[in-house]
Amino acid sequence: MLDPRISYEGMKVDYDDDPMLSDHLEQSKAALFDYFNENYTNTSVLVPTPTSVQSKPTVGSPQKSFTSRYRRKEKSSINELEEYFRLPAEDFDACNPIQWWSGRQAQFPNLYSLACDILCIPG
DSSP: OOOTTTTHHHHHHHTTTTTHHHHHHHHHHHHHHHHHHTTTTOOOOOOOSSSSOOOOOOOOOOOOOOGGGGOOOOOOOOHHHHHHHHHHHOOOTTHHHHHHHHTTTTSSHHHHHHHHHTSSSHH
């Protein structure tokens, strides 16, 4: 399912006439999501809060907390797999999956790692 030349939607259409294949496709997709979420996603990225640092308020301006920007913040996460499954299939003859994933490392950092792990398995 991580070959950009083969779309999930295309496989769904191909398997419409075979309930067993269609069911297996859905089970495989669910298993991929579970595996990805357990092994490749960071649920949140926390920025550590520094130890107490006091800043003197300046005359004439309201006191601002210098450390407020260092407080723990959760990084909003997107579901990279869902975003990937929304993409249209690439041209089968013109697309090199390794180069495709290399070019999308910034867009799908966690999914890129999974794709590399899968694509490096010898055939």
